[in-house]
Amino acid sequence: xxxxxxxxxxxxxxxxxxxxxxxxxxxxxxxxxxxxxxxxxxxxxxxxxxxxxxxxxxxxxxxxxxxxxxxxxxxxxxxxxxxxxxxxxxxxxxxxxxxxxxxxxxxxxxxx
Numbered sequence: 462x463x464x465x466x467x468x469x470x471x472x473x474x475x476x477x478x479x480x481x482x483x484x485x486x487x488x489x490x491x492x493x494x495x496x497x498x499x500x501x502x503x504x505x506x507x508x509x510x511x512x513x514x515x516x517x518x519x520x521x522x523x524x525x526x527x528x529x530x531x532x533x534x535x536x537x538x539x540x541x542x543x544x545x546x547x548x549x550x551x552x553x554x555x556x557x558x559x560x561x562x563x564x565x566x567x568x569x570x571x572x573x
Contacts, residue, residue: 495533507540512558515544 495503510518522529522537529537548558555561 490528492530493528493533494530495536500533500536503537504540507544509560510544512548515541515548 507515507518519541522534522541526534547560551558551560
């Protein structure tokens with residue numbers, strides 16, 4: 462009952478959300494597939510990502526993982542994992558996140 466006038470109150474919401482917008486919100490988002498060029502671009506870009514960039518990519522992928530094709534998501538996770546491992550190895554070996562330049566298989570501290 463309505464406290465103001467003692468009549469039965471209509472339980473319908475005053476504002477109903479309806480229309481195509483609501484139906485689109487309920488649908489599963491369409492998945493996006495990466496092309497060969499997308500994969501190459503991602504792979505070369507992630508190889509030089511610094512820790513902040515890597516964390517940004519991880520957050521983005523986590524937010525949109527339901528829209529990414531499962532095979533592509535596996536590829537992305539593997540490349541992000543490789544970069545995270547490399548950054549950790551850099552910290553352990555060099556006490557820095559910086560990548561060492563390629564020395565042709567020889568360590569720079571080796572004495573001939």
